Amino acid sequence: xxxxxxxxxxxxxxxxxxxxxxxxxxxxxxxxxxxxxxxxxxxxxxxxxxxxxxxxxxxxxxxxxxxxxxxxxxxxxxxxxxxxxxxxxxxxxxxxxxxxxxxxxxxxxxxxxxxxxxxxxxxxxxxxxxxxxxxxxxxxxxxxxxxxxxxxxxxxxxxxxxxxxxxxxxxxxxxxxxxxxxxxxxxxxxxxxxxxx
Numbered sequence: 001x002x003x004x005x006x007x008x009x010x011x012x013x014x015x016x017x018x019x020x021x022x023x024x025x026x027x028x029x030x031x032x033x034x035x036x037x038x039x040x041x042x043x044x045x046x047x048x049x050x051x052x053x054x055x056x057x058x059x060x061x062x063x064x065x066x067x068x069x070x071x072x073x074x075x076x077x078x079x080x081x082x083x084x085x086x087x088x089x090x091x092x093x094x095x096x097x098x099x100x101x102x103x104x105x106x107x108x109x110x111x112x113x114x115x116x117x118x119x120x121x122x123x124x125x126x127x128x129x130x131x132x133x134x135x136x137x138x139x140x141x142x143x144x145x146x147x148x149x150x151x152x153x154x155x156x157x158x159x160x161x162x163x164x165x166x167x168x169x170x171x172x173x174x175x176x177x178x179x180x181x182x183x184x185x186x187x188x189x190x191x192x193x194x195x196x197x
Contacts, residue, residue: 021124022049022168023078023092024161027085027138028131029057039158040129041066041079047165048173049127051078055085074181089126089143098123099144102160103134106147114148115167127164129157 024044029037041052041062054062058081070077089099098121107114118125128138137143150160165173186193 020098020122020168022165023051023053023124023126024049025053025055025085025088025126025128026131026157027055027128027134029054029059029062030132033131034059034062036156036158037131038062038065040161042069043158043162044165045070045075045077046173047162048169048176049165050076051080053083053085053088054079054081055083055088058082072181072183074178074184075176076179085128089128092124092126096123097126098146099126099128100146100148100164101128101134101138101144102150102157102164103130103139103147104149104152104154105139106149108149108152109164109167110151114146118146118148119168125168127161129161131157 022044024040026037026040037054037059041054042065044052045066052066063079063081066077066079070079092099098118100118109115128134128144130138139147148164150163182197184195184197186195
């Protein structure tokens with residue numbers, strides 16, 4: 001875990017990933033969002049992120065789902081919840097990390113050079129995705145270094161995150177081997193094949 005909530009926030013991001021390290025912060029989590037929040041966390045894990053923060057709320061079921069997948073399918077993926085988003089952003093920036101806010105209103109990932117500029121920094125990334133309408137301050141320089149749009153149409157935060165991570169890691173995350181996996185899918189043309197390690 002990154003911290004004991006009774007003490008000041010201390011993120012421990014020493015995990016086995018290629019630079020930059022990416023942690024996804026999910027802001028907002030309504031009762032109807034539980035399944036989607038799980039999907040956002042699992043997308044983050046599968047597509048190269050080091051960890052996931054469910055800010056400001058706790059949901060033990062979502063955490064249990066993600067922890068179970070990580071235990072079965074391998075790798076190191078940290079899950080934190082209940083941490084105030086402002087503390088996370090403040091500490092992330094204090095450690096010279098970059099904050100990227102995924103929003104339909106940001107610079108288009110295809111038609112701008114936003115991703116090129118983000119990569120050029122070489123910094124670790126905190127990627128913010130919302131579930132409900134985010135506070136206006138998320139768009140400000142005080143919170144986000146970049147506001148990036150995966151297209152400028154309404155769509156899911158899960159799809160935004162998937163496209164962003166795939167572009168960031170240039171597809172390399174799709175062939176990543178997850179150490180310590182108890183289960184592994186063997187790709188094939190038809191059918192399903194899963195082996196136990």
